[in-house]
Amino acid sequence: MAISQALKEIYASAPYTSRYIETLSFSHSLFAQTYYVTNDNAPWTFLLETGVSVTFASMPFKIVLPKNDNKGNQDMALTIANIGRDLVDPLEAAIAKPSEPVKCAYRVYLNQANSSPQNSPPTTLVLTGVQVARDAISATATRADVLNRAFPFNFYRYAQFPGLRR
Numbered sequence: 001m002a003i004s005q006a007l008k009e010i011y012a013s014a015p016y017t018s019r020y021i022e023t024l025s026f027s028h029s030l031f032a033q034t035y036y037v038t039n040d041n042a043p044w045t046f047l048l049e050t051g052v053s054v055t056f057a058s059m060p061f062k063i064v065l066p067k068n069d070n071k072g073n074q075d076m077a078l079t080i081a082n083i084g085r086d087l088v089d090p091l092e093a094a095i096a097k098p099s100e101p102v103k104c105a106y107r108v109y110l111n112q113a114n115s116s117p118q119n120s121p122p123t124t125l126v127l128t129g130v131q132v133a134r135d136a137i138s139a140t141a142t143r144a145d146v147l148n149r150a151f152p153f154n155f156y157r158y159a160q161f162p163g164l165r166r
Helices: 005-013 085-095
Strands: 020-027 035-038 044-047 053-058 061-064 075-081 103-110 123-132 136-142
Touching (some): 005 020, 005 103, 020 044, 020 061, 044 103, 075 103, 075 123, 085 136
Parallel strands (some): 035 053
Antiparallel strands (some): 020 035, 020 103, 044 053, 075 136, 103 123, 123 136
């Protein structure tokens, strides 16, 4: 994940005049819309990497970002508190269809309206192990284990490789 110079400066010096705002977006084919939430105490309007302006609803969440290591797995722990039925109901419906995972995108913005993501490309993961409680949702967002994947990842079929048929 590449981050902008402005975000590097905020991470390094923590100036009192500017700060960063973490956001999440959730999408699934069963959702009527893509849900955009921010960890801030007020809603924000930001630009996506495509240039589309969206409003992120204020909803407290806590994340533990994936570690950069050589194990291959990159899991992000996620907890969203004070969640309303407008997001719980679609998430429960999506959990009931495990063949298609819920996609989660993590973006970081500066505290300026209509700013663009400061992490490019955004960290895009899929939700696994979703647990819905009365007042919070907890989940693990993960991506494929690319280090332990077989290479080359080919399926050998007779149509493609006629010499396999005997």
